[in-house]
Amino acid sequence: MTDITAPPELSAAEIAALFARPTPSDQRIRRTAIALCEGIEDPILGLGLWALRLHRARVRRAAAANEEWAAIEARRRGAGRGTIFLSKEHGLSFTEYETQRRIEEELVPTPRWVSLYHWAKARRPSQILRRRVATVERGRRGFSERDLADFPHYLTATLARALTELADLAHGWPGDGEFPAMEDWTAALRENAAALAAYTEGDADGSVAEWYAAASDPGRQDEADDLSRARREREDARREAARAALVWVAEHFEHLWD
Numbered sequence: 001m002t003d004i005t006a007p008p009e010l011s012a013a014e015i016a017a018l019f020a021r022p023t024p025s026d027q028r029i030r031r032t033a034i035a036l037c038e039g040i041e042d043p044i045l046g047l048g049l050w051a052l053r054l055h056r057a058r059v060r061r062a063a064a065a066n067e068e069w070a071a072i073e074a075r076r077r078g079a080g081r082g083t084i085f086l087s088k089e090h091g092l093s094f095t096e097y098e099t100q101r102r103i104e105e106e107l108v109p110t111p112r113w114v115s116l117y118h119w120a121k122a123r124r125p126s127q128i129l130r131r132r133v134a135t136v137e138r139g140r141r142g143f144s145e146r147d148l149a150d151f152p153h154y155l156t157a158t159l160a161r162a163l164t165e166l167a168d169l170a171h172g173w174p175g176d177g178e179f180p181a182m183e184d185w186t187a188a189l190r191e192n193a194a195a196l197a198a199y200t201e202g203d204a205d206g207s208v209a210e211w212y213a214a215a216s217d218p219g220r221q222d223e224a225d226d227l228s229r230a231r232r233e234r235e236d237a238r239r240e241a242a243r244a245a246l247v248w249v250a251e252h253f254e255h256l257w258d
Contacts, residue, residue: 030133037126045124048117055114062107069103072096094216156196156242159249163193166258174255185255192245199242207231 063069075092076084084092134144147154166189173185211231214224249256 030129034126034129034133037124037129041124041126045117045121048121052114052117055108055111059104059108063100063104066103066107069100072100093218093221094212095218098216153200156246157200159246160193160197160200163189163196163249163256166256167193169258171258174252188248192248195238195241195245199238202238203231203234207234 064073072092075096085097130146134146137144138147143151143154167186170182170186170189173179173182179185179188207227208231211224211227214220214227217224
């Protein structure tokens with residue numbers, strides 16, 4: 001006879017499923033809390049955005065009286081296809097952009113409240129709450145809804161850290177011809193971790209700043225094009241290396257244990 005008072009036995013998969021996703025009540029509470037924060041924030045940030053637009057209109061009115069600024073702006077709007085930002089055909093580079101910004105700042109200096117507005121916008125309570133919710137979700141199921149917005153980035157970053165940790169803590173290695181010694185195994189772990197981390201981090205060597213400096217100089221446009229082309233080639237190489245690392249993980253996943 002079955003004892004109906006005994007707790008049911010759950011498999012490992014069923015236990016994991018209990019923690020795989022927040023309950024509907026949890027989701028409602030979190031979304032309600034975020035909505036309440038946004039309900040308070042939106043009117044305040046809306047006033048700030050309105051003031052920012054008024055300030056920007058004032059800046060443009062003042063700058064329009066400057067001949068140099070007006071000449072650049074005429075080239076931006078002269079093609080009849082809306083405002084152009086960058087165009088070799090119309091002689092618009094980052095130099096013209098920086099020139100206009102410099103003139104605007106000289107005529108109407110940016111007030112301190114603009115920086116405060118952007119600071120407050122980035123640190124508003126709803127964003128802090130979203131980050132806290134993401135932390136809880138990662139603890140419960142290994143990823144958050146925010147991570148799904150750029151899952152390749154999250155996946156490669158997580159795998160890179162995990163493979164590095166496996167290499168640091170390794171107590172054994174596959175006993176086959178591919179990895180004769182533990183050093184060979186840990187070296188492969190670190191190599192693939194580095195490939196995944198490089199994809200996640202992108203260019204961290206100042207290459208963007210170097211390109212921007214060249215793009216801002218009318219005499220260095222060819223150099224800027226070369227730098228941009230080299231940057232795309234590095235991005236393609238990192239992407240292919242990350243894909244190869246993911247294939248390596250798939251081929252050796254049974255050995256990824258400590």
